[in-house]
Amino acid sequence: MAKAGGKGDGKRRADEKHKKSDVADKRADKKKDKSSVKAKAVVRAEAAKAGTGESTRSNGSAKLKPAKLKPVKLKGIEDTQRLVEQVAAEIVVAELDRATAKQGADAEAAVFSELLRAPAGAVDLAAIDPDSTPGVALRDEAEDELPKLAARLEELQERLFAAARGGDSNRKVLLVLQGMDTSGKGGTVRHVVGQLDPNGTRLTAFKAPTEEERAHDFLWRIRRALPAAGEIGIFDRSHYEDVLIARVRKLALPMVIGRRYQLINGFERKLVADGAVLVKCFLHISRDEQKQRLLARLDDPAKHWKYNPGDVDERELWPQYQDAYRVALEKCSTQDAPWYVVPADHKWYRNYAVTRLLVEALERIDPQYPIGDFDVEVERERVLAS
Numbered sequence: 001m002a003k004a005g006g007k008g009d010g011k012r013r014a015d016e017k018h019k020k021s022d023v024a025d026k027r028a029d030k031k032k033d034k035s036s037v038k039a040k041a042v043v044r045a046e047a048a049k050a051g052t053g054e055s056t057r058s059n060g061s062a063k064l065k066p067a068k069l070k071p072v073k074l075k076g077i078e079d080t081q082r083l084v085e086q087v088a089a090e091i092v093v094a095e096l097d098r099a100t101a102k103q104g105a106d107a108e109a110a111v112f113s114e115l116l117r118a119p120a121g122a123v124d125l126a127a128i129d130p131d132s133t134p135g136v137a138l139r140d141e142a143e144d145e146l147p148k149l150a151a152r153l154e155e156l157q158e159r160l161f162a163a164a165r166g167g168d169s170n171r172k173v174l175l176v177l178q179g180m181d182t183s184g185k186g187g188t189v190r191h192v193v194g195q196l197d198p199n200g201t202r203l204t205a206f207k208a209p210t211e212e213e214r215a216h217d218f219l220w221r222i223r224r225a226l227p228a229a230g231e232i233g234i235f236d237r238s239h240y241e242d243v244l245i246a247r248v249r250k251l252a253l254p255m256v257i258g259r260r261y262q263l264i265n266g267f268e269r270k271l272v273a274d275g276a277v278l279v280k281c282f283l284h285i286s287r288d289e290q291k292q293r294l295l296a297r298l299d300d301p302a303k304h305w306k307y308n309p310g311d312v313d314e315r316e317l318w319p320q321y322q323d324a325y326r327v328a329l330e331k332c333s334t335q336d337a338p339w340y341v342v343p344a345d346h347k348w349y350r351n352y353a354v355t356r357l358l359v360e361a362l363e364r365i366d367p368q369y370p371i372g373d374f375d376v377e378v379e380r381e382r383v384l385a386s
Helices: 002-050 079-112 111-116 139-166 185-191 241-248 254-273 287-299 301-306 309-317 318-332 347-365 377-386
Strands: 172-179 201-205 231-235 276-284 339-343
Touching: 002 347, 111 347, 139 347, 172 287, 172 347, 185 231, 185 276, 185 347, 241 254, 241 318, 254 276, 254 318, 276 347, 287 301, 287 309, 287 318, 318 339, 339 347
Parallel strands: 172 231, 172 276, 201 231, 276 339
Antiparallel strands: none
């Protein structure tokens, strides 16, 4: 009996040992589960904090996808820490991607002018569609944006003017408008320049040179019309007439015209060195659109004053003028004073494009209001006491 009882006691002790082992295993499993839950909570918190799954690019393009985590089997605190570090690293990468995307969107919004900049080297005007609207998908979008652009243009013009009058800035802007008859030079002046404060603008419409002007070099009358510091100057036609109509109508020898391109580049280079930003716009209209606009002037008695029979004579020389513009763009579109080819068959786009080009030009200057040379609080007290 005693022998049998001894075996029973051994069996009970073995069972109890197994039960204790099971309990220990369950406790270890629970500890791992808690570690896993804690790690997942950290992951969720970090992801929520960074917003990795919710951000989109500011220009409305494809969403930035959240970083995908490789499945990791957690075995303890070290594995939990490793997972947290992995998540943190991937969050940093996601943030860098988001910052890069934002910079790209901002750059895209800020370089509208590059869409219209005349190409370097050979220029093929026939390959640039006058009916196109680069940078604008819908007319409604452009017209909705115009009031904001106009407000921004007004603010920047005031800052430019103030910086020159109240400080020591020599910055100014020169808008040059060139194009075939009916391309919209006058319309651009009314709709775009009309948004500016007249006190800070200087408009000059160049016609055939007078006797006095012909007695000087071709840039003499141009220099007399340049904007002063703080002003926005507007040229309706310009010094380029002397390499356009002069070339087509053979008003000067080819060698003289060839020399004028070099003189123009040197002249504009000096303007830039003196603080000017040039915005040279070729309003690119199609021959068919020009015909429709000439007919519209004939059909409306209120527009007869705008019709010039000589426009038809110039129209017959369309190919020669297109070639003259091509040469001018190729020879005189420089890094400091580029030409912009503005498709002009749509008047609304022409106005939008030139407005935006002016805004970008002023933003490159980034004029600042001058700081007053007086004590504001002292002056406030004096005003109140007066």
